[in-house]
Amino acid sequence: MSKANIQWFPGHMHKAHKQIKEVLPQVDIIIEVVDARIPYSSENPLIANIREKTPCIKVLNKSDLADPEITAQWITYLEQEQGIKALAITTSKPEQVHQITKLCEQMLPNRLGQDKQIRAMIMGIPNVGKSTIINILADRLIAKTGNEPAVTKQQQRIRLPSGIMLSDTPGFLWPKIENANSGYRLAVTGAIKDTAIEYEDIAYYAAEYLLDNYPQRLKERYELETLPQSDHELMEAIALRRGCLRAGGHFDIYKVSTILLNELRSGALGPLSIETPAMASVEKIAVAQLMAEQAENKVEKKKSRKRKYKRR
Numbered sequence: 001m002s003k004a005n006i007q008w009f010p011g012h013m014h015k016a017h018k019q020i021k022e023v024l025p026q027v028d029i030i031i032e033v034v035d036a037r038i039p040y041s042s043e044n045p046l047i048a049n050i051r052e053k054t055p056c057i058k059v060l061n062k063s064d065l066a067d068p069e070i071t072a073q074w075i076t077y078l079e080q081e082q083g084i085k086a087l088a089i090t091t092s093k094p095e096q097v098h099q100i101t102k103l104c105e106q107m108l109p110n111r112l113g114q115d116k117q118i119r120a121m122i123m124g125i126p127n128v129g130k131s132t133i134i135n136i137l138a139d140r141l142i143a144k145t146g147n148e149p150a151v152t153k154q155q156q157r158i159r160l161p162s163g164i165m166l167s168d169t170p171g172f173l174w175p176k177i178e179n180a181n182s183g184y185r186l187a188v189t190g191a192i193k194d195t196a197i198e199y200e201d202i203a204y205y206a207a208e209y210l211l212d213n214y215p216q217r218l219k220e221r222y223e224l225e226t227l228p229q230s231d232h233e234l235m236e237a238i239a240l241r242r243g244c245l246r247a248g249g250h251f252d253i254y255k256v257s258t259i260l261l262n263e264l265r266s267g268a269l270g271p272l273s274i275e276t277p278a279m280a281s282v283e284k285i286a287v288a289q290l291m292a293e294q295a296e297n298k299v300e301k302k303k304s305r306k307r308k309y310k311r312r
Helices: 011-026 047-051 070-079 099-107 130-138 180-189 199-213 217-221 231-242 255-267 277-311
Strands: 029-035 056-063 083-087 117-123 156-159 165-168
Touching: 011 047, 011 117, 029 070, 029 099, 056 099, 056 130, 070 083, 070 277, 083 099, 083 130, 099 130, 130 165, 180 199, 180 255, 180 277, 199 217, 199 231, 231 255, 231 277
Parallel strands: 029 056, 029 117, 056 083, 117 165
Antiparallel strands: 156 165
């Protein structure tokens, strides 16, 4: 299966990145909300580049949809980095969400007191549940929520009951998703609009991963007597079980793709994670090599243009 090269950086997201960079020196702590099913693919590398020594809480939201064993691995992995604490939550349990403010206070004891105030900035990619978290922390309806990516369009400041001043930021993706696997995982979970990649390609990527990592879940959910050997065979088997057939006995690929992705996203297949720390470690090296090669090619092209100019 070919891997898509996804580029999605709307104008308001470029503006948001610039604003965040300007405001960051006045921030005591960053709260980055990621998807617990894909903590690496849903974190923003731009934040890592600009946060410097600012403490950061990685909030693994939607943990009820993620594989708990792998989530535990992620918390250990993320906290290896200096200044980072990780917290797994689900917004269906507000008491878990309120652990965020308690963790802010624990990480910044020097900012507690009558004449001091913790200044926090919350950020995260689209559709990761950031607005719902803000509403729970504020104990009132502050941020607009929705299933469509990129609901929040501009920054706003919210004083929480705990006394923390929280700066909300628009959900934004980075200029270019260098890791093709991350692009697909973002699409599988719904962080990228389904129009950004061919819908069927997203489903085939999910089918291949599920076959390799959660075969028993597939057998149980779709009542399969034997496990298909390929992503295409799996999609065909689901089509037969769910009656997704067209005239002539051909299966409806779009309808089957919709069923598989909707059931994965909703948790109907059970709690599952779509990447592990081990996968992220390997892919980070590959992405670094790719970016180094691209930088080298850019330098070579620049030199080549200069040589051509001199010969004129």
